[in-house]
Amino acid sequence: MLELYRLPGCPYCAKVERALEDLDLDYKSRTVLPFRFLRFEVKSVSGQSGVPVLVDPEHGIEGMAESDDIVTHLENTYA
Numbered sequence: 001m002l003e004l005y006r007l008p009g010c011p012y013c014a015k016v017e018r019a020l021e022d023l024d025l026d027y028k029s030r031t032v033l034p035f036r037f038l039r040f041e042v043k044s045v046s047g048q049s050g051v052p053v054l055v056d057p058e059h060g061i062e063g064m065a066e067s068d069d070i071v072t073h074l075e076n077t078y079a
Contacts, residue, residue, distance in 0.1 A: 001057075002020070002027035002028070002056050003028045003029075003030055004016060004017065004027050004030065004054055004055075005030045005045070005051050005053040005054075005055075006030065006031060006032065006051055007031070007032050007051050010052070012052055013051055013067070015067045015071065016052045016067050016074075019070070023074055023078050032051055036049040037049070039051075045063035046063030046064070046065050047063065053065050054074075056073070059077055061073065
């Protein structure tokens with residue numbers, strides 16, 4: 001199952017969420033803390049603390065960052 005690490009109010013996260021919804025994809029939303037230095041779980045999957053981060057184990061994506069890259073991956077893989 002897809003997982004999205006996100007922060008409420010983050011426009012980049014909202015962009016990815018819209019893409020997931022437009023493609024009618026099920027995903028698990030993981031809300032992160034607003035303080036980057038406390039985002040240990042995000043850092044463990046992606047190597048950095050920014051959001052959004054997508055995990056797509058079915059396609060070998062362990063922690064993709066950058067909203068544009070994530071949307072492109074979703075459209076190319078699931079459209």
